[in-house]
Every structure is written in structure tokens, then in C-alpha cells.
Amino acid sequence: MRAALELFTEQGYDATTVNEIADRAGLTKTTFFRHFRDKREVLFAGQDMHTRLLADAIDAVPGPATPLEAVRAALDALTATFTDDRRDVGARLRPVIAGNTELQERSALKRAKLAEAVTDALHKRGVSEPAASLAAELGIRAFYDAFDQWADPASERTLTDLTRHTLGELRAALATLD
Structure with a gap:
């Protein structure tokens, strides 16, 4: 969540990709999707x-x-x-x-x-x-x-x-x- 929030703050929600969130959090995209349906759900976990x-x-x-x-x-x-x-x-x-x-x-x-x-x-x-x-x-x-x-x-x-x-x-x- 912190990684996503940092990216959303830095570059905007729409401009941020799941790959960027996963990279910032030290995860793979696959691991991200095991926990969240989409990037929006990170903020409401x-x-x-x-x-x-x-x-x-x-x-x-x-x-x-x-x-x-x-x-x-x-x-x-x-x-x-x-x-x-x-x-x-x-x-x-x-x-x-x-x-x-x-x-x-x-x-x-x-x-x-x-x-x-x-x-x-x-x-x-x-x-x-x-x-x-x-x-x-x-x-x-x-x-x-x-x-x-x-x-x-x-x-x-x-x-x-x-x-x-x-x-x-x-x-x-x-x-x-x-």
C-alpha cells in the first residue's frame, strides 16, 4: 500500500501501473495480483x-x-x-x-x-x-x-x-x- 501511495502521489493514480507498484514494493506482478484485484484495491485492502x-x-x-x-x-x-x-x-x-x-x-x-x-x-x-x-x-x-x-x-x-x-x-x- 505504501509503495502504491508513494507512486500515486508522485505521478498520479492514472499514470501509475501495477508493474510500477509491484517493482516499488519488491514484488512480482503475479504476487501483486494474488493479493489485489487491481491497483485501486491496494488503497482499500x-x-x-x-x-x-x-x-x-x-x-x-x-x-x-x-x-x-x-x-x-x-x-x-x-x-x-x-x-x-x-x-x-x-x-x-x-x-x-x-x-x-x-x-x-x-x-x-x-x-x-x-x-x-x-x-x-x-x-x-x-x-x-x-x-x-x-x-x-x-x-x-x-x-x-x-x-x-x-x-x-x-x-x-x-x-x-x-x-x-x-x-x-x-x-x-x-x-x-x-
Whole structure:
């Protein structure tokens, strides 16, 4: 991923080939394709792990927790995997995705899949609609909004702290809508 991101930053996403990514990473093209369908997927490789982390964390929440408490626990599990040494990747990733329609579409799909995983896990806990999907959407929005803040090189807060704060702001905003 780092090799691909370096190349995408240096020469642009469209101008970068799979061969160049493989060479930079010290791999063969065949090895690259054993791990990724195409060069786009390099940037979204953690999606399956993220969906599992979210679902497993919701499953592990004690029974009487509210849907948003379950979502917060899931977000804590997910954000704990984003250590400070990954912040520079986030900072470089954002403009690469923003500069390419294909990557923006793939990013939107990832976001929808994460929300779907949270919604499904809440359904398994007995949370009905629209509460399950609303809680999921709030949680995933909090994660993405916090990620943008966290990826800023000037930020010193952890992604967990930023996500908790953002989720709190969204909950407060939701309360003012009635």
C-alpha cells in the first residue's frame, strides 16, 4: 500500500501501473495480483478486516447497551487499529482519493459496506429499523469526519478520541432536530 501511495502521489493514480507498484514494493506482478484485484484495491485492502472488527465489537457489547453505545464500542475497536505511525498514510491518502473519481466511488462503496456491517450487527442484537441504520450511519459518519481531522499532520489527538468527540457532536446535533 505504501509503495502504491508513494507512486500515486508522485505521478498520479492514472499514470501509475501495477508493474510500477509491484517493482516499488519488491514484488512480482503475479504476487501483486494474488493479493489485489487491481491497483485501486491496494488503497482499500483493510475493508474486510474493518467490517469484521465493527461487527465483532458490536456482538461483544453487553446486552443492555443502547444502539449508539454498541456503535461507540465498535468504533473504539476500529480506531484502536489506527496508530500514530499510520497518520502519514491517511494524510497522503485523502488527496489521492479526492483527485480521482474512480477512487471516490470506491471509497463511497467502502463507507456504505462499513455502515451495512454495523447495521447488520445491530439487527442481530434485535435493534429494529430505522434505529439500526441511523445509528450505523451516525457512527460511520463520525469515523470518517474524525479520520479527516486525524489525518491532518497538525493533529495530535488519537483517532479514538476524535471519533468519540465527533460521535458526541452528532448525537447532540440529532437531539436538536426535534
